[in-house]
Amino acid sequence: MSIKRILTLPGQGQTLPQTYLSQLQKTKSSSDLNIPLLKEQFTSQLGRSFTNKLLQPDPYYSSGDFLDRTSILQPAVVGLTCQIVEQIRRRDEVSLINPDLIMGHSLGELSALHYNELLDLEMALYLARKRGKFMEECVNIWGSEYKLKRNRAKFIINCGLMALIIPRTIANPIELIQTELDKSTEFQKAVFIANHNSPSQLVLSGKVEELQKFTKSLQQEYKIKSIPLKSQIPFHSPMLEEAEERFLKVLESQGLFGSNVANQKLKYPIISNLTGKIATTSNEALSNFVQSFSRPVLFMESLQGLKTDFPEDKFEFWSLGPNANVNQGLIKANFAGADRDMLSANEVFSGVEEFEELFKR
Secondary structure (H helix, E strand, O other): OOEEEEEEEOOOOOOOOOOHHHHHOOOHHHHOOOHHHHHHHHHHHHOHHHHHHHHOOOOOOOHHHHHOOHHHHHHHHHHHHHHHHHHHHOOOOOOOOOOOEEEEOOOHHHHHHHHOOOOOHHHHHHHHHHHHHHHHHHOOOOHHHOOEOOOOEOOOOOEEEEEEEOOOOOOOHHHHHHHHHHOOHHHHOOEEEEEEEEOOEEEEEEEHHHHHHHHHHHHHHHOOEEEEEOOOOOOOOHHHHHHHHHHHHHHHHOOOOOOOOOOOEEEEEEEOOOOOOEEEEHHHHHHHHHHHHHOOEOHHHHHHHHHHHOOOOEEEEEEEOOOHHHHHHHHHHHOOHHHHHHEEEEEEEOOHHHHHHHOOO
């Protein structure tokens, strides 16, 4: 029996505390974090206004308005994740230097590509920004007329996400939900299963009105509870196919993907959200990441695949970055019951106090 060490990197999540990095700068560990470099990279890709708002928030300014935009939130999360992981990796006494595998949740796969040194930090931020902008434009939430006011952002919330809490009595929730969707033409092109997170949690994506109708019917018929998530983007649904196509062209224009680009072996194989299987080459990992824009995140299947591929091993998970506690919770839910003994460790470092403790070691 051996222990497989797996580094997990967070997705966008619902939001990010606007004071996150400004608080982090005040910790004793700030000398270990290359804050000036991160400021420089943020400013280069997102502008000085973005950097100032993230690092020095105005107490009279509504942080929600600023970070509600996925084109802002995605690069913010990627930048923070990459910088934090990089600085922790450089400390020899921290056992994250050589994970056996990396697992990014949705957007976290972009951070995983940076960890594999396929993308430098500036390129990772650039791609995260493009990904977010293409998604916004794809569903026409803000468009070219979008303007951010001091205390309120004006946009139309016509798309979003709903988390489903599945009762234990339902044995095959994915099959059940898909069957219910297929029964009605009203829902077939407006509501989609976006995340297979755990046996007890799925996420639906699509148009808000249809999401509300559909989840109400699930509550009445099957006692499935729903929780609206703070998002205006129908992540991991066919509604984002155009964003997927545009993003692929960006990768090709940057010489990162295509028939003329060398296919490199990954130093740290990535467990793919798209397939639930382990990607070992750069082209495979990039292709999987892009295709996942319009297809569901198979987080549950990814973890089940680990159990199947390494039945005699135990697993040590380290979840790092803002919103990393989400990954930690999903891992715990997927290793419940008879599989609990396969979980050797499930650690998370996402907040200021946790980093203080980590850097005291």
